[in-house]
Structure formats: structure tokens, C-alpha cells
Amino acid sequence: MSACKTLIQAWVSSCTECNLRRLNSRTSLSSLFLPLLPPRFLSLRSPPGYVSLGVSRKQYSRCASTQLAVSEYATELPLDEQLSDEFDNKDTVEQILNKTDDVTTFMKMERRPEGESRFSDSSRWFPYLDEFRAGDAVLNSDQVLESVDSYIMESRKSRFEDAVRNRSYAVCLVVEGLSDFGNVSAVFRSADALGIQSLHVVSCNSSKRYRENRHVSMGAEKWLDIELWDSTKECFEVLKSRGYRIATTHLGMDAVSVHDMDWTCPTAIVVGNEKRGISDEALSLSDLHCSIPMKGMVDSFNVSVAAGILMYHAVCDRNSRMGSHGDLTQVESKILLAEFSLRHSRSALSIAHEYAKRKLKPTPKL
Structure with missing residues (x-):
């Protein structure tokens, strides 16, 4: 089992290093890693700047020496797909x-x-x-x-x-x-x-x-x-x-x-x-x-x-x-739903602020 684990880790490390060398600034993380590894090596619960692929942090740090701006891709993802959201809190x-x-x-x-x-x-x-x-x-x-x-x-x-x-x-x-x-x-x-x-x-x-x-x-x-x-x-x-x-x-x-x-x-x-x-x-x-x-x-x-x-x-x-434990009125339900949406991610607060600037700014007089 130990020998098998060592072999798998070596394969993962070599594949990752090889592909990182070919990675340019527009390549998505999912297109790079998903074809390489079976599902059991993938994890969406990784802290910022660290992708869990069944390899150690030391191995990943060696791979990350190439020009890979993880944060650049995180900002392009929808709120649900940002790997850093859970660890920002x-x-x-x-x-x-x-x-x-x-x-x-x-x-x-x-x-x-x-x-x-x-x-x-x-x-x-x-x-x-x-x-x-x-x-x-x-x-x-x-x-x-x-x-x-x-x-x-x-x-x-x-x-x-x-x-x-x-x-x-x-x-x-x-x-x-x-x-x-x-x-x-x-x-x-x-x-x-x-x-x-x-x-x-x-x-x-x-x-x-x-x-x-x-x-x-x-x-x-x-x-x-x-x-x-x-x-x-x-x-x-x-x-x-x-x-x-x-x-x-x-x-x-x-x-x-x-x-x-x-x-x-x-x-x-x-x-x-x-x-x-x-x-x-x-x-x-x-x-x-x-x-x-x-x-x-x-x-x-x-x-x-x-x-x-x-x-x-x-x-x-x-x-x-x-007949039901939940008893919020329609107005209360909508307010609590908005509250949950804002708690969903720290990015949600920034988005709401930007929306307010764009949507509610005064119309210039002609």
C-alpha cells in the first residue's frame, strides 16, 4: 500500500509540474486538473492558493513556483465556485x-x-x-x-x-x-x-x-x-x-x-x-x-x-x-432571503455595493 501511494504521488507530482509549465494566463484550473485525476483526488475545500490533489503542500509549493495567479481565476468564478469563500471567513x-x-x-x-x-x-x-x-x-x-x-x-x-x-x-x-x-x-x-x-x-x-x-x-x-x-x-x-x-x-x-x-x-x-x-x-x-x-x-x-x-x-x-414550523410572512421571508444571500459570500457585499452605485446613482440633469 505504501509503495502504491508513493507511486501515485510521484505520478501526480510529475503530471502537475508538466502541465503547469504549459499553463498560460488564460487557462482554467478545471481544464488543467480534471482530466488528470480521478475524483477521489479532487477537493473543493482547499484554502486560498492551495489546490488539494492528493499531494502534499510541499509538493504543491514546488509546482506553484511557475507563474500561476490563482486569485485571478477566483475572481472570475461565480460566488458558489470561489474556493476561497469558506476560508475567508x-x-x-x-x-x-x-x-x-x-x-x-x-x-x-x-x-x-x-x-x-x-x-x-x-x-x-x-x-x-x-x-x-x-x-x-x-x-x-x-x-x-x-x-x-x-x-x-x-x-x-x-x-x-x-x-x-x-x-x-x-x-x-x-x-x-x-x-x-x-x-x-x-x-x-x-x-x-x-x-x-x-x-x-x-x-x-x-x-x-x-x-x-x-x-x-x-x-x-x-x-x-x-x-x-x-x-x-x-x-x-x-x-x-x-x-x-x-x-x-x-x-x-x-x-x-x-x-x-x-x-x-x-x-x-x-x-x-x-x-x-x-x-x-x-x-x-x-x-x-x-x-x-x-x-x-x-x-x-x-x-x-x-x-x-x-x-x-x-x-x-x-x-x-x-401544519408547519416555519411561520414567516411573505415580507419577512424575502428579507431573510436577502440576509442569507448577503451572508453567502464576502463578495456578495461588494456586489451589492457596486449595484447601489450603478443603479441608484442620480440621473444627470440635461
């Missing part, structure tokens, strides 16, 4: 949770002021205005979608539309004092998969590193609305002003089974620290306590598992009562 969950300002980098459309908590035709919180500020200009969601339409593949747009159709702000999740970034990442991933768009993190401990668990979230944090809070009291006060009831997970005599709750009512689910659980402050400030029935010898779930079960049950209950 250096925001990890650890960085997000340790730096409050970093959270806003994910939110592109203008946020609704706290005092103005709801649309007139909606009974629950929706955070965005129909505005995107592009320099001195302001684009609405229709204009944002028009600006990036030709740069996003149809399959990707269909994925966005399906996700938005199943999104809701009526159920949100609050994680209080989690110190394990792996657990936080798992919660983010479950929330995205189940259509829970809004997450709140209270006083996260920054003593542990996230890099070891980066694969856990699978980039879900990029598509969620994450808000950070310094105190439980402040978080709960804002959530109540937005129309949420606060349901903390607790194994007390007054706890209501999750099976007996009506999840069509706007609800903020609160899960606590891995060791200490929900704080006394959170318990006293909450509107009700809920519990997950357990039949085994232990009396608790892992916090990320508990959060996943609660969110899953909430979604199932809403589906049975309402």
Missing part, C-alpha cells in the same frame, strides 16, 4: 463568543430597534428592517436579491428558499454559562438543522479553545442570528419585551413536561451550564419550568443533547398544531 465560534462586536459581522440587513419589536401584521418578533445600507444608499430586499441573483447558482438559491420557508423566530434558544465550545457548537448545528433562527448566549466562559471542535458546528453559526449577553437578567428582560415567555429546563416539582406545552406560543428555551445547570437567577426570572421525561437511572442529558431534544419537540409540536 475567519470567525470561529470561539471568536464570536469572546468578542461581542464580531457577532454583528454576520448580520447584514439593518436591525429593528428594540422599542419597535414587531411588524404590524405579525404577532411575534422579527429582527430585521427591509433595508441594507450600501454606503450612502439604502437597498431593499428586492434590490439586494436582484444585485446578487446572477452570481449565485440555482441550486444554492433553492437551498436558501427552502431554509427560509422552514425558519421561525417564535421559538428561540438561550444557552446560559456554557463553558465547552464543543457543546455550544453542537447547539448551533442542531438549531440550524431544525429551523430555529434565533440563539442567545449568556456569559460564555472563554477558558477553552474551539479549534479542536471546529468540525462540530459545520459552519451553522454563519446562518443564525446570535446575540450575546453579559447577564441573564438583561437577556430575559429583552426577550420578554419581544413577546417571549421564558421556559427554563428544571427538574422541580412545578416543572411542566415538554409534552404538555403549547409551543405555538412564542417561547425562549433556556438550558444551563454543563455542571451547575440553570442558575438560581434564571429560575426565579423565568415564566415556567419545563422538563424532559426520563426513564433511565441517570436524571440528566448532556446539555447539547437536551437542547436538541427540546428544539426538536417544539418543532414537531408546532408542525402538528399549525
